[in-house]
Structure formats: C-alpha cells, structure tokens
Amino acid sequence: MSAADPGTPDIWELRLYVAGQSPKSVAAFANLKRICEEHLPGRYKIEVIDLMLHPQLAAGDQIVAIPTLVRKLPEPLRRIVGDLSNTERTLVGLQLRPAQNE
Amino acid sequence: MNLQNGGQSVATPSLPKAPTGIQGLDEVTGGGLPRGRPTLVCGGAGCGKTLFAMEFLVRGVVEYGEPGVFMAFEETAAELAQNVRSLGFDLDELAKQKKLSVDFVRVERNEIEEVGDYDLEGLFVRLGHAIDSIGAKRVVLDTIETLFSGFSNAGVLRAELRRLFRWLKDKGVTAVITGERGEGTLTRHGLEEYVSDCVILLDHRVIDQVSTRRLRIVKYRGTAHGTNEYPFLIDADGISVLPITSLGLQHKVSNERISSGIPRLDAMLGGGGYYRGSSVLVSGTAGAGKTSVATSFADAACRRGENCLYFAFEESPGQIVRNLHSIGLDLEPWTKQGLLQFHAVRSTLHGLEMHLATFHKLVKDFRPQAVVLDPIGTLVQVGTRREATAMLTRFIDFMKVEGITALLTNLTSGQDNLESTDVQISSIVDTWLLLRDIELGGERNRAMYILKSRGMAHSNQIREFLLTDRGIELQDAYLGPEGVLTGSMRQAQEAREKAVALAQKEAREAKERDRARKREALEARIAAMRKEFEAEELEADRQALQEEAREKVLTQDREAMGLSRHAEKASTKASQRVGK
Numbered sequence: 001m002s003a004a005d006p007g008t009p010d011i012w013e014l015r016l017y018v019a020g021q022s023p024k025s026v027a028a029f030a031n032l033k034r035i036c037e038e039h040l041p042g043r044y045k046i047e048v049i050d051l052m053l054h055p056q057l058a059a060g061d062q063i064v065a066i067p068t069l070v071r072k073l074p075e076p077l078r079r080i081v082g083d084l085s086n087t088e089r090t091l092v093g094l095q096l097r098p099a100q101n102e
Numbered sequence: 103m104n105l106q107n108g109g110q111s112v113a114t115p116s117l118p119k120a121p122t123g124i125q126g127l128d129e130v131t132g133g134g135l136p137r138g139r140p141t142l143v144c145g146g147a148g149c150g151k152t153l154f155a156m157e158f159l160v161r162g163v164v165e166y167g168e169p170g171v172f173m174a175f176e177e178t179a180a181e182l183a184q185n186v187r188s189l190g191f192d193l194d195e196l197a198k199q200k201k202l203s204v205d206f207v208r209v210e211r212n213e214i215e216e217v218g219d220y221d222l223e224g225l226f227v228r229l230g231h232a233i234d235s236i237g238a239k240r241v242v243l244d245t246i247e248t249l250f251s252g253f254s255n256a257g258v259l260r261a262e263l264r265r266l267f268r269w270l271k272d273k274g275v276t277a278v279i280t281g282e283r284g285e286g287t288l289t290r291h292g293l294e295e296y297v298s299d300c301v302i303l304l305d306h307r308v309i310d311q312v313s314t315r316r317l318r319i320v321k322y323r324g325t326a327h328g329t330n331e332y333p334f335l336i337d338a339d340g341i342s343v344l345p346i347t348s349l350g351l352q353h354k355v356s357n358e359r360i361s362s363g364i365p366r367l368d369a370m371l372g373g374g375g376y377y378r379g380s381s382v383l384v385s386g387t388a389g390a391g392k393t394s395v396a397t398s399f400a401d402a403a404c405r406r407g408e409n410c411l412y413f414a415f416e417e418s419p420g421q422i423v424r425n426l427h428s429i430g431l432d433l434e435p436w437t438k439q440g441l442l443q444f445h446a447v448r449s450t451l452h453g454l455e456m457h458l459a460t461f462h463k464l465v466k467d468f469r470p471q472a473v474v475l476d477p478i479g480t481l482v483q484v485g486t487r488r489e490a491t492a493m494l495t496r497f498i499d500f501m502k503v504e505g506i507t508a509l510l511t512n513l514t515s516g517q518d519n520l521e522s523t524d525v526q527i528s529s530i531v532d533t534w535l536l537l538r539d540i541e542l543g544g545e546r547n548r549a550m551y552i553l554k555s556r557g558m559a560h561s562n563q564i565r566e567f568l569l570t571d572r573g574i575e576l577q578d579a580y581l582g583p584e585g586v587l588t589g590s591m592r593q594a595q596e597a598r599e600k601a602v603a604l605a606q607k608e609a610r611e612a613k614e615r616d617r618a619r620k621r622e623a624l625e626a627r628i629a630a631m632r633k634e635f636e637a638e639e640l641e642a643d644r645q646a647l648q649e650e651a652r653e654k655v656l657t658q659d660r661e662a663m664g665l666s667r668h669a670e671k672a673s674t675k676a677s678q679r680v681g682k
C-alpha cells in the first residue's frame with residue numbers, strides 16, 4: 001500500500017480523456033476538478049486530452065470509453081471511466097480513500 | 103459454350119460485393135462479402151475466425167488494393183503478425199507501406215473502475231483515426247465481444263455496438279466482425295441482432311476422432327448464395343473453401359482419345375483408349391491387377407509429357423515403384439522429371455472433406471492432366487458409404503470440370519457382387535473395367551473385360567490378363583465348350599488343339615505318300631508292259647527278216663536249179679516267171 005502512503009507522490013498526475021464538449025466530458029472535468037481541490041489541494045496536475053483534436057493519442061493509453069480518467073502518478077496506473085458523478089467511488093478508484101482515513 | 107449458367111446462376115449484381123480473395127468463398131457467396139456493410143463471422147474457439155478475418159484483410163490489400171484496419175481485442179499486433187507470418191503475410195511490411203493498420207485494444211476489467219455515465223467514443227475515435235490515416239476500405243473487429251467482459255454496463259455496450267455498426271455502414275467500409283459462438287445462439291452476446299446483412303458460421307467438428315472444418319452462410323441479405331455446409335481447410339496458403347457441391351453438369355467434353363498404356367486395351371476401347379477428361383473405374387478382387395492398370399495409365403500419361411498425380415492410400419510411392427519393376431514399368435524417371443507426383447497418405451489420416459480439400463489443392467497447384475486414385479474403397483473407412491459416395495461424386499465432378507482424366511481403382515471383396523462398387527459411383531464413371539479372377543483347374547488367373555464405356559464401340563470380349571515382365575498383356579481367352587479357359591488350362595487346350603492338327607497333317611501326308619507310291623507302281627507296270635511289247639515286236643521283226651531271207655535263199659536255189667537245167671539265161675527267166 002505504499003502508493004497510498006500520505007505524501008509519497010509530491011504531485012498527482014492525472015490525465016482526462018474527453019471527446020469534444022459533450023455533456024459527459026464537461027461533467028467529468030468539473031467533477032474531477034472539484035474532487036482534486038477537496039482532497040489533493042495543490043498536489044495535482046490535470047491534463048485534458050480532447051480525442052476529437054488528437055485522435056492519435058487514444059491508442060497510447062488504451063482508451064475505449066469516454067470519458068476516461070487515467071492516473072499516471074502515483075503508480076500503478078489506474079483507469080476510471082465515466083463522468084465521475086459519484087465522488088465516493090471516484091475516491092476509491094483513485095485510491096484516495098485510505099489516505100483520507102489517516 | 104452456351105450451356106453455361108446451368109445450376110449456379112448468381113443474382114444480378116444489384117448488391118455490390120467485395121471479393122475476399124479467400125479460395126472458394128467468393129464462388130459460394132457469388133462475389134464476396136457485401137461491400138460497405140458489416141459481416142458477422144462466428145464460430146467456436148479455434149474454428150479459424152481470426153484467420154478468416156485476417157486473410158480477408160490482407161488479400162484485400164494485396165489483391166484488390168483496398169487498405170484495411172485490423173482492430174484486435176484478443177491478440178497484440180506482434181502476436182498477430184507472428185501468427186500469420188507462416189501464411190506468407192508480412193503485416194509489418196504492409197503497415198510500413200501504410201496499407202494495413204493493426205490496433206490492439208486491451209480491455210482489462212480489474213484495471214477499470216466505472217463511475218457514472220460513459221460511452222465508447224474512444225473506440226470510435228481510434229477506429230475512425232485508423233481508417234482515415236490509411237484510407238481503409240476494409241475493417242476487422244476481432245472479437246468485439248471482449249468488451250462485454252471489460253465493461254459491466256451491458257445496456258451502454260449494446261447501444262454503443264448498435265451505433266458502431268451503423269457508423270461503419272455510414273463510413274462505407276466493408277467490415278468483418280468476429281464473434282464467439284454461444285449456447286444455442288450464433289454469438290454469445292447476440293451480435294447477430296446488430297449485424298444482419300451477412301452472417302457466416304464457421305465450425306470445427308470432430309466425428310469419430312476425425313476433425314473437419316465447415317463453413318456455412320447462415321444469411322446473406324439481398325443475394326443468392328450457397329446454403330450448404332462447405333468444408334474448408336487451413337493450410338500454408340490460408341483458408342480454402344470447397345464449393346464443390348455447387349457445381350452443375352456443364353463441363354466441356356473432349357473427343358480426344360488417350361492411351362490407357364496397354365495397347366490391346368486401347369484396341370478393345372474402340373481403338374483409341376479413354377476419352378480425355380473422362381473418368382475410369384477399375385474394379386476387381388484382391389490381386390487382380392488394379393494397381394498395374396492404374397500405373398500403366400500413369401506411365402502412358404507421363405510418356406506423353408503430361409503431369410500425373412497419383413493418390414495412393416495403401417502403398418508408399420517407393421513400394422509402388424519397386425513392385426512395378428517386376429512388370430517392366432519404371433516410374434522413377436517420371437518422378438525425377440517431376441511429371442509424376444505421388445501423394446501417399448492413409449485414408450484415415452483425416453476426414454473426407456479434408457481429403458477432398460487436399461485433392462483440390464494439389465490439383466490446383468500441380469495442374470495434372472491425369473489423376474489416379476488407388477483405391478477408393480479405403481475412403482469408406484473414414485466416413486459412411488454415403489459420405490464417401492458424395493465425396494467421390496464431387497471429386498469426379500471436379501476432375502471433369504478441370505478436364506482431367508481420372509482413374510479410380512476399387513477393391514471388390516469376394517462376397518460382394520462383382521459388378522458393383524461399395525461406394526456406388528459406378529453410375530457416374532464413364533468407363534468401367536472389371537478385373538476378375540477366374541479359378542479353374544487349380545489356378546487363379548486374371549481376366550479383364552469392359553463393363554461399360556460411354557460413347558465408344560468397345561469390345562465385349564473377356565480377355566485373359568497377363569502380368570509379364572514386359573508389362574501387361576491381354577490374351578484372347580479360350581472359349582471352349584466348358585466356358586472360358588485360362589492359364590494352363592488354356593495352354594493345355596491349345597496344346598491339345600495343336601496335337602490334333604499335327605495328327606491330321608500327318609495323316610494327310612501319309613495319304614499323299616500312298617498315292618505317290620501307287621502312281622509309281624502303276625508307272626512301273628506300264629513300263630514293264632511296254633518293254634514286253636517292245637521285245638515281242640523285236641521278235642516279230644526278226645522272224646519277218648528270217649522269213650524273207652529264207653525266201654531269198656529259196657529263190658536263189660530255184661534259179662540255181664534252173665541254171666543247172668540250162669533252160670535259159672538265169673536273170674530273164676526268173677523275171678518272166680515272176681510276171682506270170
């Protein structure tokens with residue numbers, strides 16, 4: 001559970017794949033921003049990749065569903081698909097839950 | 103040939119089709135898969151779905167200049183490239199030329215957390231990008247059902263798949279979508295609901311430990327198609343589908359005659375031998391000489407410089423060649439020159455369809471003018487009689503369409519009716535030679551006759567069939583009061599006849615001599631009589647002379663007497679006396 005240790009990664013690198021300005025994409029970005037501000041203030045970096053503009057980037061991270069959030073750091077790599085409307089499950093998916101418990 | 107278009111008329115090309123380049127499949131489908139529409143290829147594990155899809159794509163690139171995208175859900179690009187390299191497909195090279203693009207889509211359930219709404223736009227983007235970047239006309243999705251194991255929201259998946267197939271149609275690409283066969287359904291997740299234009303089912307069955315691959319077109323909207331199950335084969339050249347059952351009777355016929363390799367048999371067959379492109383059945387009991395007839399035919403074909411393909415199910419090529427030395431046939435030069443090719447396998451090696459598929463392939467590759475199948479009866483061991491009959495019918499039809507002269511041998515067992523074959527193909531062959539043993543006088547001898555030969559005036563005689571060290575000889579069988587005599591009985595009979603003839607000749611000569619002797623005797627007698635007569639004549643002449651002499655003497659005496667009496671001058675007196 002080293003990845004979940006508090007303070008291990010200085011910066012959380014998150015990448016959000018979206019397709020244009022679809023409602024799901026917009027909602028996902030908004031939800032992600034809110035969760036990070038709450039749980040990782042000042043320790044996160046969000047990169048939004050619009051596949052409509054850069055379709056060639058989809059294969060690299062094995063993107064099938066949209067929107068997809070990829071946690072690049074800390075390792076291991078995690079993938080969360082959906083508009084992240086459920087905060088609790090997003091936190092579990094990002095493995096932020098144990099960190100909050102401490 | 104105006105007779106064409108008999109059995110397999112294909113609908114007018116209302117529906118554009120994309121040829122697959124897969125051997126035989128385009129014949130069955132009447133031109134290929136529906137162009138610009140998705141086709142579902144389904145079947146169980148290991149039935150050849152991926153290979154089918156890959157061959158469709160690669161042949162599309164290589165043979166029809168249509169670039170393609172392969173979206174793999176189960177194997178990586180490297181694995182795929184490796185798997186098809188043995189078929190001579192170089193995916194890396196094609197990818198380098200921007201003609202083919204392989205995209206591996208990995209979906210791992212345990213890596214994915216689902217939170218809220220999503221769709222599969224990512225897949226669309228990837229596919230769309232791949233299609234656009236190489237201008238693809240063909241797309242393969244292998245096996246898209248894997249998505250069902252990666253995502254839990256089946257409702258979303260179904261809606262997205264429906265959208266995907268719609269989207270593929272709008273893109274105008276010809277797509278092949280593979281699907282795993284489910285229990286009682288064509289695919290496990292009911293893909294057939296979405297792909298309704300064309301569905302092809304692949305099947306891999308094992309019956310009696312013999313495996314057979316089959317292909318069936320379950321549905322093909324808007325076109326006529328073959329509905330049978332077609333056997334297919336996967337080998338070094340990829341997939342070959344065998345559309346033999348779709349053949350009609352429309353082959354060209356030839357009037358050319360070719361030698362059977364046995365001069366007297368040619369003479370029996372109306373003088374010229376078999377018709378080119380006809381099928382010949384040689385049936386007979388064990389050891390009747392079927393293989394010898396078959397190899398004579400093969401030898402004759404090679405002598406004409408033709409290719410001959412010899413399927414041997416019971417003997418190895420080496421054994422056949424060795425055994426034929428004993429009847430003065432040497433096939434070795436032909437095999438060395440590549441004119442004669444043996445294909446020796448046990449009939450139980452694989453299923454009937456596989457055999458047929460192998461025949462097809464070898465015939466297509468080697469292009470022989472003559473083919474020998476020796477013997478066909480063993481094929482019954484693989485399947486049932488009915489299956490073997492169907493297979494051989496297809497084989498013979500195929501030979502006829504290709505214009506190849508086929509010679510098949512068949513073993514008839516002792517208790518069976520001689521004039522039948524255990525695979526019941528006698529009615530479809532053109533020429534039927536029967537070899538049989540005739541048991542007589544403690545000997546078995548071989549005899550041959552022509553049971554039928556379509557389209558030629560053939561001999562109706564039974565000939566004795568001799569295997570000599572100079573090849574096969576056909577002797578006139580002796581027809582005596584007790585029937586046909588063969589072997590030493592025939593020789594004995596011939597000897598008897600010779601003896602009788604000799605005796606008659608001797609008698610005739612004796613008579614001749616007798617007459618000559620008689621004539622001699624007669625002539626001798628005539629000569630003796632003549633001699634006797636001559637002697638008598640001589641005697642008579644002598645007596646006449648003596649008498650004359652005596653009379654002269656008498657006259658002289660009288661004159662002398664008159665002179666002595668001094669009557670007158672001797673001479674005048676004598677003459678006066680005479681005048682008185």
